[in-house]
Amino acid sequence: MYQAPRGTNDILPEDWPYWRYLRDQIERLASLYGFERIDTPIFEVTELFERGVGEAASVMVEKEMYTFTDKGGVSLTLRPEFTAGVMRAYLEHGMRVRPSPVKLYSIGPIFRQERPQAGRFRQHTQWNLEVLGEMDPAVDFEVMSIAWQLFEDIGFRGLSFQLNSIGCPRCRPAHIQALVEHFSAHREKLSDVDKRRLELNPLRLLDSKEPAAQPLLDRAPRSVDFLCDECREHFATLRSYLDGAGLPYTVNPRLVRGFDYYTKTVFEVWAEGIGAQAAVCGGGRYDGLIELLGGPPTPGIGFGSGIERLILTLKAQGVVPPPLPRPLVQVSYVAQGEAGRAVKQAAVHLARELRRAGIGALLPFGDRSLKAQLKAADRQGVRYVVILGEGELAAGQLTLRDLAEATQQAVARDDLIPWLRRRLDQA
RNA sequence: GUGACCAUAGCUCAAUUGGCAGAGCACCUGGUUGUGGCCCAGGAGGUUAUGGGUUCAAGCCCCAUUGGUCACCCCA
Numbered sequence: 197m198y199q200a201p202r203g204t205n206d207i208l209p210e211d212w213p214y215w216r217y218l219r220d221q222i223e224r225l226a227s228l229y230g231f232e233r234i235d236t237p238i239f240e241v242t243e244l245f246e247r248g249v250g251e252a253a254s255v256m257v258e259k260e261m262y263t264f265t266d267k268g269g270v271s272l273t274l275r276p277e278f279t280a281g282v283m284r285a286y287l288e289h290g291m292r293v294r295p296s297p298v299k300l301y302s303i304g305p306i307f308r309q310e311r312p313q314a315g316r317f318r319q320h321t322q323w324n325l326e327v328l329g330e331m332d333p334a335v336d337f338e339v340m341s342i343a344w345q346l347f348e349d350i351g352f353r354g355l356s357f358q359l360n361s362i363g364c365p366r367c368r369p370a371h372i373q374a375l376v377e378h379f380s381a382h383r384e385k386l387s388d389v390d391k392r393r394l395e396l397n398p399l400r401l402l403d404s405k406e407p408a409a410q411p412l413l414d415r416a417p418r419s420v421d422f423l424c425d426e427c428r429e430h431f432a433t434l435r436s437y438l439d440g441a442g443l444p445y446t447v448n449p450r451l452v453r454g455f456d457y458y459t460k461t462v463f464e465v466w467a468e469g470i471g472a473q474a475a476v477c478g479g480g481r482y483d484g485l486i487e488l489l490g491g492p493p494t495p496g497i498g499f500g501s502g503i504e505r506l507i508l509t510l511k512a513q514g515v516v517p518p519p520l521p522r523p524l525v526q527v528s529y530v531a532q533g534e535a536g537r538a539v540k541q542a543a544v545h546l547a548r549e550l551r552r553a554g555i556g557a558l559l560p561f562g563d564r565s566l567k568a569q570l571k572a573a574d575r576q577g578v579r580y581v582v583i584l585g586e587g588e589l590a591a592g593q594l595t596l597r598d599l600a601e602a603t604q605q606a607v608a609r610d611d612l613i614p615w616l617r618r619r620l621d622q623a
Numbered sequence: 624g625u626g627a628c629c630a631u632a633g634c635u636c637a638a639u640u641g642g643c644a645g646a647g648c649a650c651c652u653g654g655u656u657g658u659g660g661c662c663c664a665g666g667a668g669g670u671u672a673u674g675g676g677u678u679c680a681a682g683c684c685c686c687a688u689u690g691g692u693c694a695c696c697c698c699a
Contacts, residue, residue: 197672199690249699256697259624277699306699311624313693389696405695454698472694500699530657568652570659578659585657599659 203310203318205504214507217517219303221350222323229342231299231325236281238305242271244280247488249455253397262307274307278324279485279498286328287491297330303503314471315505325479326498328486333430336461336481337437339497343465343477344443350506351515355476356466357445359438360419361431362399362452364459365484367424372398374417382412402450418449430460457485461497467505469512476509477501523556524620526573530585531563543584546612553613555620574599580616 200206207215226233242263246254262274275281282300285291291298302324309318325342327335340357347355363371375398379386386394387406394401401409402416423431438445445463453462462480470476479499486494510517527550529543530536540563547559558578560569566583573581583595583604594612597604607615 199672202690245699253697253699257699260697260699275699279699308698310697311695312691313695316698392696400697473698475698478698528658532657565652566657567659572659574659581659583657587657595657597658602659604658 201318203312203316205317205319211507213517213520214510215503216520218323218350218503218506218510221346222301222303225342225346225349226301226325229299229338231301231342234282234285234300234302235304236275236278236285236302238307239272239274240281240284242273244284244489245273245276247280249457253455260308260310262309276306276308278302278304278306278322278500279326279482280489282324282326282498283328283486283489283491283496287486287489292329292492292494296328297335298328299326300328301325306500313473315473315502315508317504321503323501323503324498325500326496328496329494331430331483331495333434333461334437336430336434336497337441339479339499340438340443340463341441343479343499343501346501347465347476350510351513352467352509353513354468357443358448358451358464358466359435359445360448360451360462361423361427361460362419362458362462362480363423363427367422367427368419371417371419371422374422375399375401378416379412385412397454399452400454402452413450416449419452420447420449427460434461453480457482457488459483463499465501467509467512470505470508473505476505521556522577523558524577524579525550525555525616526558526560526569526576526578526581528560528566528569528573528581528583530566530583533586535586535589536563539584539586539589542589546582546584550613550616555613555616570597570599580619582612 223233242261245261246258249257257276261276263271264273265271282302286298286300302322304321305319306322307319310316312318325339327339344357362368376394379390379394379398379401383391383394385408387408390401390404390406390409393404402413404413420428420431435447451462451464458480460481460483463478464475465477466474467476468474477499478501479497481495481497483493483495485496486492527543527547529539531540531543543559547557550557558573558576560572564572570581579598579600581597581599583597585595588594588606588609591606592609593606594609595604596607596612596615
């Protein structure tokens with residue numbers, strides 16, 4: 197028996213209301229804020245994803261990438277993130293000559309070869325958003341705002357917005373050095389995992405879950421205390437916008453990023469009740485990235501939000517998405533005896549006629565008993581059953597049964613569509 | 624990648640010290656001619672995840688593989 201590969205999921209029909217709901221809301225907000233959709237390939241040349249993340253991170257990251265060589269000998273990788281591909285497209289199509297800033301969003305699958313756990317899969321879907329070409333902290337505010345509004349509009353409660361500033365290449369080195377000094381002084385108290393972090397990626401010590409590290413973390417140097425004038429000003433202005441809008445957030449000095457290209461603003465949104473992988477949105481500013489990818493110096497900021505985690509949160513909070521439209525009419529038939537063929541024929545054509553008139557209709561197959569047809573209609577949530585038999589056919593009439601009211605009446609064949617329209621419009 | 628727990632019908636779960644693989648729900652059919660929900664009866668549905676091993680005998684014990692769940696690592 198075949199099974200879906202580890203960490204992949206089928207989206208079954210019963211889950212589609214959630215997906216449709218989120219996509220509709222995302223698209224509505226994107227156009228409200230003036231974001232345009234871009235779709236980039238699901239795979240890119242591997243090098244694109246290796247550039248820029250930083251030396252330490254690059255080794256780690258390669259282990260989690262789905263990399264393969266195509267028949268032309270080119271190394272390709274299923275995208276582990278959106279940002280690199282979108283930056284590539286921005287450069288490749290000369291988008292910097294478009295009205296600035298360029299505001300783009302994407303929705304699609306992301307691939308990372310990780311061990312699955314609650315809210316973490318090898319293929320998952322992200323809503324991704326980028327603003328390119330603008331340093332103004334008002335952009336940071338706008339990017340956070342749109343995420344905020346989505347969560348508000350879909351009825352999320354109890355979310356926690358985490359905010360920090362990790363500085364820029366000018367001010368960060370001093371912070372890192374202070375961190376290294378702080379933790380090196382207590383090196384023997386650190387776990388093996390944290391000792392490795394100390395060497396490879398000291399910033400990551402700040403969000404360590406190791407119990408041994410917790411006492412040291414309280415007194416650890418905070419990035420906000422090392423910001424240069426520009427970064428401090430940027431952070432203060434962003435906070436003034438957030439405060440002015442009354443958006444509640446927590447300044448979290450332990451909120452960091454694993455990759456070198458991040459600058460200034462970082463933020464995450466955490467949800468309760470969906471396990472250890474609680475971030476439903478994570479983003480930040482990356483003013484150095486485009487340059488790393490070979491483009492002109494261009495500021496950028498964006499976030500990614502995992503749709504599967506959003507759906508987990510919707511379910512955990514009991515949010516019920518609007519149902520998908522279904523046919524409310526069924527064309528049933530009694531296809532028995534000599535006249536059966538003509539009756540079936542008429543039913544097949546009637547179903548088509550209803551659908552062409554924009555009325556959703558089901559047609560039972562297999563010439564099953566009327567009883568079975570009605571039972572199926574009931575199960576599928578049909579409201580009106582059009583019953584067609586030998587008698588109706590001869591009289592140019594139809595029997596119309598209302599399943600909710602348990603009543604039925606004769607309707608002239610020619611009056612059927614107006615009759616149904618009248619009822620369906622009310623419902 | 625590491626660790627713990629787990630895998631029996633589409634779903635939720637039973638199956639005595641190792642001794643003929645079951646129930647509920649869902650699905651299909653019927654309960655006299657063309658009428659749903661409730662009820663009753665019947666049917667279909669399984670190589671017990673896969674491959675080995677131990678045994679007279681394995682759903683049950685052992686090994687491996689695959690997958691699941693949760694946490695760690697990592698987090699773009």
